[in-house]
Amino acid sequence: MAVIICSTPTKPLRAVVPVKGLLPLIAPSLVLVLFFAIPMGMMIGISFQSQTEGSPTLASYSRFFSNDLVLAGLARTVVMSGLVALCVTVLAYPLAYYLARATSRWRTVIFALAIAPELAGVVLRTYGWLIILEDRGFINSALIWTGLITEPLPLSKNLFGVVVGLTHVILPFGVLSLLTSLQGINPNLEKSAQILGASRLAVIRHIILPLSVPGIVSSFLIGFTMAASAYATPALLGGAGFKVMATMVYEQVLFYLDWPFAAVMANVLLILMLAAGFIGSRLESRLHQKLHL
Amino acid sequence: MTTIDIELLSVSKQFGANRIVDDISLAIPKGKFVSILGPSGCGKTTTLNMIAGFEAPSSGQIRIRGRDQEGVPPEARKIGLVFQNYALFPHMTVAQNVGFGLKMQGRPREEIADGVSRALKSVHLEGFEDRYPKELSGGQQQRVAVARAIAPSPSVLLLDEPLSNLDLKLREAMRVELKEIQEDLGMTFIYVTHDQEEAMAMSDRIIVMQGGVVAQEGAPADIYGSPRTSFVADFIGKSNILPASAEPGADRNLKVSLGAGKAVLTAARGDDVAPDNVRFCCIRPEAVRLAEAAGALDEPANRLTGTVQKVVNLGAYIEAWMLVDGGITLKSMIRSTRLEKLSAGCRVDLAIAHSAVQLLEQ
Numbered sequence: 254m255a256v257i258i259c260s261t262p263t264k265p266l267r268a269v270v271p272v273k274g275l276l277p278l279i280a281p282s283l284v285l286v287l288f289f290a291i292p293m294g295m296m297i298g299i300s301f302q303s304q305t306e307g308s309p310t311l312a313s314y315s316r317f318f319s320n321d322l323v324l325a326g327l328a329r330t331v332v333m334s335g336l337v338a339l340c341v342t343v344l345a346y347p348l349a350y351y352l353a354r355a356t357s358r359w360r361t362v363i364f365a366l367a368i369a370p371e372l373a374g375v376v377l378r379t380y381g382w383l384i385i386l387e388d389r390g391f392i393n394s395a396l397i398w399t400g401l402i403t404e405p406l407p408l409s410k411n412l413f414g415v416v417v418g419l420t421h422v423i424l425p426f427g428v429l430s431l432l433t434s435l436q437g438i439n440p441n442l443e444k445s446a447q448i449l450g451a452s453r454l455a456v457i458r459h460i461i462l463p464l465s466v467p468g469i470v471s472s473f474l475i476g477f478t479m480a481a482s483a484y485a486t487p488a489l490l491g492g493a494g495f496k497v498m499a500t501m502v503y504e505q506v507l508f509y510l511d512w513p514f515a516a517v518m519a520n521v522l523l524i525l526m527l528a529a530g531f532i533g534s535r536l537e538s539r540l541h542q543k544l545h546l
Numbered sequence: 547m548t549t550i551d552i553e554l555l556s557v558s559k560q561f562g563a564n565r566i567v568d569d570i571s572l573a574i575p576k577g578k579f580v581s582i583l584g585p586s587g588c589g590k591t592t593t594l595n596m597i598a599g600f601e602a603p604s605s606g607q608i609r610i611r612g613r614d615q616e617g618v619p620p621e622a623r624k625i626g627l628v629f630q631n632y633a634l635f636p637h638m639t640v641a642q643n644v645g646f647g648l649k650m651q652g653r654p655r656e657e658i659a660d661g662v663s664r665a666l667k668s669v670h671l672e673g674f675e676d677r678y679p680k681e682l683s684g685g686q687q688q689r690v691a692v693a694r695a696i697a698p699s700p701s702v703l704l705l706d707e708p709l710s711n712l713d714l715k716l717r718e719a720m721r722v723e724l725k726e727i728q729e730d731l732g733m734t735f736i737y738v739t740h741d742q743e744e745a746m747a748m749s750d751r752i753i754v755m756q757g758g759v760v761a762q763e764g765a766p767a768d769i770y771g772s773p774r775t776s777f778v779a780d781f782i783g784k785s786n787i788l789p790a791s792a793e794p795g796a797d798r799n800l801k802v803s804l805g806a807g808k809a810v811l812t813a814a815r816g817d818d819v820a821p822d823n824v825r826f827c828c829i830r831p832e833a834v835r836l837a838e839a840a841g842a843l844d845e846p847a848n849r850l851t852g853t854v855q856k857v858v859n860l861g862a863y864i865e866a867w868m869l870v871d872g873g874i875t876l877k878s879m880i881r882s883t884r885l886e887k888l889s890a891g892c893r894v895d896l897a898i899a900h901s902a903v904q905l906l907e908q
Contacts (some may be wrong), residue, residue, distance in 0.1 A: 442633050444598075444600060444633070445629065445633045445635075445694075446650075447600075447619070447620045448598055448623070448626065449621075449626075449650055449694070449695075449698065450624075450647055450650035451621055451650045459646075460635060464636070543637075544636065544637040
């Protein structure tokens with residue numbers, strides 16, 4: 254026979270207290286220290302090493318800043334990343350606005366289509382663009398076949414090709430960051446502006462654009478940093494004709510085995526992105542204040 | 547002759563198979579305060595959106611100042627709109643918010659500044675020009691929203707439950723103020739609300755909506771005094787609504803049987819209800835009087851006796867439920883000055899004027 258014992262707890266029950274201390278942070282911190290902080294520190298250390306001498310040296314840094322080829326690579330990286338960020342933001346904006354306001358069932362479909370490219374790998378998508386943009390690719394073949402051109406247009410192995418490929422890769426991230434910002438704008442603001450006599454264009458200019466500037470900044474920032482750190486797309490679509498920092502670091506490590514110089518390049522790239530991030534986030538918080546959001 | 551500012555001719559709106567607004571016809575006279583009153587989902591906001599131009603009617607015609615509005619976008623309709631959640635532009639100062647309409651009309655700077663200060667003055671917010679919406683209280687934000695809507699001097703102002711987000715005291719103060727603003731400007735106000743007290747307090751005319759159709763339209767006193775359906779009687783104010791049947795009685799009055807037919811009341815004959823069609827009877831609680839207090843009543847009345855079942859003291863009034871002989875329960879609202887001794891179980895004599903027994907067909 255089963256016996257049921259009813260008892261009151263001897264000690265008063267303790268209320269469930271949310272864990273406050275640093276306990277939950279231990280595991281992620283360990284992973285970050287082991288696999289991120291230490292390697293980063295090592296990279297900084299390596300950049301001061303010399304291939305010949307034992308003592309720390311600034312030789313690799315001075316080589317970096319006196320080498321025109323490398324500096325040109327840095328400039329190319331900045332220009333390319335800026336252009337990609339611009340293209341991503343401009344293309345993502347209308348799409349994000351549509352997604353933020355749409356109520357029809359098309360919204361889900363278009364949202365899925367906008368994010369779907371992320372499911373295919375970067376390399377796969379880049380090869381796709383290669384097939385389209387190559388000298389004997391789809392566009393050039395078609396144009397030559399119709400007789401519009403006789404020589405293939407320079408669509409790949411240059412800035413144009415890389416910007417097209419990277420814009421495609423990064424576009425979903427731009428859409429997502431703009432979407433968050435645009436969804437935060439109360440649709441009644443647009444209705445109010447409209448009934449006060451504002452045309453569609455005036456509503457966009459006076460209400461939507463100013464209120465979404467923080468989203469524009471963050472989309473630009475994401476676009477810039479992702480483009481600056483991208484490797485596969487510039488490597489495939491830029492090739493030897495269009496070298497950026499990421500591909501040049503790879504080259505130094507694998508072909509020239511000059512680790513200190515590669516580390517210097519990587520550090521400069523890192524500083525570039527940190528600077529972009531810092532300026533961007535400062536701008537964003539200033540805008541938040543200025544827009545009284 | 548009154549001019550009609552806004553006219554709806556057999557307007558319907560359908561979303562899929564849902565008929566939100568069903569064949570509504572309205573004529574809203576210029577310079578009046580008109581409320582569209584109804585429970586949520588009755589189609590009142592959809593009606594407002596159609597007048598504003600945010601939604602097109604599925605059928606029928608909307609005329610503003612005599613002109614058909616088909617294909618006319620909201621920005622060209624020259625009407626004002628105030629939302630429940632204020633919808634102020636957060637990145638603009640109060641002055642920029644209020645001046646937005648005038649700026650969109652391309653008015654010169656001095657004229658905008660003039661219009662802004664005039665609009666702010668009429669909502670008593672002078673000196674707030676350089677504040678941002680975030681720095682204002684809810685009531686102040688709502689005033690800015692009203693100022694912004696009236697600054698371009700539209701002939702019609704639409705208000706979509708503008709006071710719902712305010713607390714009770716402020717809401718009551720704003721009622722008076724909105725009414726004053728409306729009278730000062732002589733502007734047509736179309737006020738959408740689910741709060742019958744609000745509608746009663748401010749309106750020249752109330753349009754009661756139910757399930758996408760107009761249940762009743764008229765002056766507040768008429769709607770309260772002679773509701774046409776049990777829905778209106780129930781929605782506007784408090785009331786005793788009882789199933790009833792009627793037959794012709796003496797002196798051109800009607801004999802009304804309530805409940806199981808044991809309670810019989812006499813009702814003054816109305817013009818518009820045929821005795822055979824009577825389904826319900828409505829008696830306002832304040833018309834159920836204690837006989838001693840009703841001594842001064844100078845019209846023919848039904849005399850009843852009953853037992854007090856429950857008493858709720860509301861301060862200025864006592865609300866009492868009486869089980870009347872004949873088996874019906876009536877709610878009564880009694881001025882509480884000299885009735886402290888009224889409590890459950892008391893036997894009371896009641897009087898209900900013949901004219902207070904209202905007969906409804908549905």
